[in-house]
Amino acid sequence: MAGCQLTPEQIEKAVDFHGHWCPGLAIGLRAGEYVLNHMGKSDDEEIVAIVETDMCAVDGIQSLTNCTFGKGNLLYRDHGKLAFTFYRRSDGKGVRLVMDAGRLGSPNSEFTELNRKWLKGDIEPEQKERLMQMRQERTDDIMNSEITEVFEIKEPDEPMPRSARILTSLVCEQCGESVMESRTRRLEGHTLCIPCFAKQG
Structure with missing residues (x-):
């Protein structure tokens, strides 16, 4: 062609x-x-x-x-x-x-x-x-x-990705915003979103 x-x-x-x-x-x-x-x-x-x-x-x-x-x-x-x-x-x-x-x-x-x-x-x-x-x-x-x-x-150099999943949302205990569970971080027993976790230094 x-x-x-x-x-x-x-x-x-x-x-x-x-x-x-x-x-x-x-x-x-x-x-x-x-x-x-x-x-x-x-x-x-x-x-x-x-x-x-x-x-x-x-x-x-x-x-x-x-x-x-x-x-x-x-x-x-x-x-x-x-x-x-x-x-x-x-x-x-x-x-x-x-x-x-x-x-x-x-x-x-x-x-x-x-x-x-x-x-x-x-x-x-x-x-x-x-x-x-x-x-x-x-x-x-x-x-x-x-x-x-x-x-x-x-040829592809990585395996086929798994299908998209719908995950539970949690609430960041610092900013109060909803965040996908798989993107949360734990710090001293608290659930944080990535931006709030990053601010902790």
């Missing part, structure tokens, strides 16, 4: 959800496209996604696959990697997609430097124009490339 096969409606829905069109969203759309083609769509919690970044790509994955934080079938690992693992609960099938980071430019590339300037709000108009052109070029490259050129397709 050459290039992205998503419909304009699928892409537009993701752009509306995310708020803008960018290389990061394109990465998530291509990952989601792979899942749709090889594992199907998650009507509820059938497909589970583990994302190792909190950047734009995650919105593309949510939009296409119906894996969401609220349902508990989108899990975040703070590894700072453009890596996305998916499982199908019915048969345990899994895949890990690792982005070829070189497609976005090296740490010392013009693209990376202009992005830094843009994020700091310290970019000249002609530099911003050049950056927007480069962003569109990278987005087009991601969308038009073979999926195997965008991602290294690997």
Whole structure:
């Protein structure tokens, strides 16, 4: 399959959800496209996604696959990697997609430097124009490339997560707010939420 096969409606829905069109969203759309083609769509919690970044790509994955934080079938690992693992609960099938980071430019590339300037709000108009052109070029490259050129397709490196559980809520004895039982801490016989526990030093 050459290039992205998503419909304009699928892409537009993701752009509306995310708020803008960018290389990061394109990465998530291509990952989601792979899942749709090889594992199907998650009507509820059938497909589970583990994302190792909190950047734009995650919105593309949510939009296409119906894996969401609220349902508990989108899990975040703070590894700072453009890596996305998916499982199908019915048969345990899994895949890990690792982005070829070189497609976005090296740490010392013009693209990376202009992005830094843009994020700091310290970019000249002609530099911003050049950056927007480069962003569109990278987005087009991601969308038009073979999926195997965008991602290294690997076996998962962790077991399939267990299904989401609904746990009892307790009340933090310091702030009085409700907190999931599994996130409480005990200190000198008292039940505390994580923020209150952290304040104890």
